[in-house]
Amino acid sequence: MDKKAKVFAIMNEKGGVGKTTTATNMAYLLGKQNKKVLLIDFDGQANSTILMGNENPNNIGITISTILNNIIDNNYILPPEDYLIKTKGINLIPANANLFYLESKLSTVTFREYMLKKFIDSVREDYDYIIIDCMPQIGVPLINVMVASDRLIIPTQSEILSVKGLTELIRHYIGIKAVNQELKISGILMTMDKKNTKTSKEVKKLLDSNFKENVNIFKTVIPYSIKVSEANMYKKIICEYLPKNTVSVFYEKFLKEVLKNEQ
Ligand SMILES: Nc1ncnc2c1ncn2[C@@H]1O[C@H](COP(=O)(O)OP(=O)(O)O)[C@@H](O)[C@H]1O
Numbered sequence: 689m690d691k692k693a694k695v696f697a698i699m700n701e702k703g704g705v706g707k708t709t710t711a712t713n714m715a716y717l718l719g720k721q722n723k724k725v726l727l728i729d730f731d732g733q734a735n736s737t738i739l740m741g742n743e744n745p746n747n748i749g750i751t752i753s754t755i756l757n758n759i760i761d762n763n764y765i766l767p768p769e770d771y772l773i774k775t776k777g778i779n780l781i782p783a784n785a786n787l788f789y790l791e792s793k794l795s796t797v798t799f800r801e802y803m804l805k806k807f808i809d810s811v812r813e814d815y816d817y818i819i820i821d822c823m824p825q826i827g828v829p830l831i832n833v834m835v836a837s838d839r840l841i842i843p844t845q846s847e848i849l850s851v852k853g854l855t856e857l858i859r860h861y862i863g864i865k866a867v868n869q870e871l872k873i874s875g876i877l878m879t880m881d882k883k884n885t886k887t888s889k890e891v892k893k894l895l896d897s898n899f900k901e902n903v904n905i906f907k908t909v910i911p912y913s914i915k916v917s918e919a920n921m922y923k924k925i926i927c928e929y930l931p932k933n934t935v936s937v938f939y940e941k942f943l944k945e946v947l948k949n950e951q
């Protein structure tokens with residue numbers, strides 16, 4: 689493996705498709721394998737920040753917005769001791785509602801697509817993996833993520849309308865490839881799947897017929913379990929709360945598949 693971290697962005701322009709669940713569990717499982725992991729919460733809703741043990745994100749002084757605003761305003765990169773939260777075996781850069789203002793802030797700068805890349809490149813040497821839990825809205829902030837990342841993982845809820853929304857995201861990806869040749873789609877991940885239902889089968893078919901030729905579709909499918917929300921209620925992620933639950937087991941399988949594809 690390179691000395692530099694591989695940067696995985698968990699992205700979909702839709703909300704509620706399993707981005708945060710995938711990002712947090714993936715980061716947590718990599719941490720368990722003694723990898724050096726940085727999880728960046730890149731959604732103003734701050735769900736990753738909360739699930740990694742911070743009850744009130746809006747009370748956190750320094751977040752990913754602070755880091756990016758410093759780069760935009762002063763061309764200054766804050767040192768890690770100012771912002772890192774060490775939690776559950778990984779390093780976290782939290783987010784809070786301030787991130788909702790990033791888009792308008794970025795509109796005032798030149799090279800606005802490169803602000804996150806500037807930051808990430810400065811910490812790459814410190815980690816094995818950097819995982820970015822993305823906001824759902826496509827705009828300049830998400831373009832920043834695509835420019836800064838090596839891989840996109842696209843979770844999609846096992847539901848017909850979710851699959852139809854993917855075309856737009858993949859169109860953006862093709863545009864970004866021109867400026868970031870490193871960027872690849874690691875794959876599309878079906879989440880919250882209710883096995884053997886008509887929907888589940890139709891979604892699989894639709895994914896295969898629309899994307900399979902150009903994009904990897906992970907063989908691992910994450911099942912639906914009510915235990916995920918239960919874990920979240922206790923501010924925990926499923927792999928931490930119930931490591932033997934089927935969802936946890938399938939996230940482990942999924943991670944193996946991701947890493948295998950990297951070899
Ligand atoms: N495999 C799953 N089984 C059951 N519920 C899930 C599963 N994955 C996610 N959820 C629930 O679905 C909701 C949306 O998931 P989340 O990961 O927050 O999506 P996103 O980050 O894309 O908005 C959350 O309430 C979460 O607890």
Ligand SMILES: [Mg+2]
Pocket residue numbers: 707708709731735736822
């Ligand atoms: Mg989320």
